[in-house]
Amino acid sequence: MAFQDNLISKLENNFVITTELDPPRGADPSPTYRQAIEARPYVHAVNISDSPMANLRMSPIALSHIVQAHAGLETIFHLTTRDRNILGLQSELLGAAALGIHNVLTLTGDPPSRGDHPNVQAIFEVDVLGLIDIAKTLNQGKSKGRDLTSSSKFTIISAANPSASDLSVERSKIEAKLKAGTNLFQTQPIFSLEDLNRFSGVFNNKLPAPFLFGILPIRSLKMAKNVSKWANVPEELIKAVEKDGAKAGLLWAKELIEDLRSTNAAGVHIYSLGKTSILKDILPRLEQTAINKEKRKLQC
Numbered sequence: 001m002a003f004q005d006n007l008i009s010k011l012e013n014n015f016v017i018t019t020e021l022d023p024p025r026g027a028d029p030s031p032t033y034r035q036a037i038e039a040r041p042y043v044h045a046v047n048i049s050d051s052p053m054a055n056l057r058m059s060p061i062a063l064s065h066i067v068q069a070h071a072g073l074e075t076i077f078h079l080t081t082r083d084r085n086i087l088g089l090q091s092e093l094l095g096a097a098a099l100g101i102h103n104v105l106t107l108t109g110d111p112p113s114r115g116d117h118p119n120v121q122a123i124f125e126v127d128v129l130g131l132i133d134i135a136k137t138l139n140q141g142k143s144k145g146r147d148l149t150s151s152s153k154f155t156i157i158s159a160a161n162p163s164a165s166d167l168s169v170e171r172s173k174i175e176a177k178l179k180a181g182t183n184l185f186q187t188q189p190i191f192s193l194e195d196l197n198r199f200s201g202v203f204n205n206k207l208p209a210p211f212l213f214g215i216l217p218i219r220s221l222k223m224a225k226n227v228s229k230w231a232n233v234p235e236e237l238i239k240a241v242e243k244d245g246a247k248a249g250l251l252w253a254k255e256l257i258e259d260l261r262s263t264n265a266a267g268v269h270i271y272s273l274g275k276t277s278i279l280k281d282i283l284p285r286l287e288q289t290a291i292n293k294e295k296r297k298l299q300c
Contacts, residue, residue, distance in 0.1 A: 132158065
């Protein structure tokens, strides 16, 4: 399926909402397809990760094609430099473009030592800036070897961390990614407008690109304490979750999303962590046409 109303055009007229889907551990894509159907009324696009945490999962490009073709939902596929050299990265990107998958989240990827194949050899021939440049070059109808017979049309997306311990360093990373060719950023989770304001402040309160700010609904006190090790989780939220559990975390996320609508955020990215059922609890339904009944029948 070719998406005429693509992610970039949606950013012009919408507070864009994305979430993530879990690639399956086997050859059956139906579990992810069911997540896509559940998420579709609430989001503009979905991320599909590339063997996250270095654990074997189905190809995000193949899965993105299935989700777009059968669920009618725009996708953002992750691509890491961990598993492919420059030739392989270009080949994967051209294949994605041929399948009508035009949004790529560029990542370095977790080292294999963290995953279920700890002894495999990582590639890392280029870093994330190199991958961004590769995608930009393909968009120009060129490769690292010769001119191409046609060009790609990728929206190049990168990650950012508003909770970084040194935001001046984070700003430098973001500026380098923009220079390399990034069009859009998705961020690690924030938990308050103070997080956003502190982050925007390093750019003199004028963000240099569209940012989809991460939203992570806290489901338990244990989760709150773990997340607090790397993000700014407000004490008020921790106490609310301690008292009312996941209900309080969902309410906090819902209210934060509403608050962000009146800021310079381009949208939000919901870290649902495999629980797409929570989307209905924190998001209003989008005005979208119903999926054609024939498309709902997954055939692959």
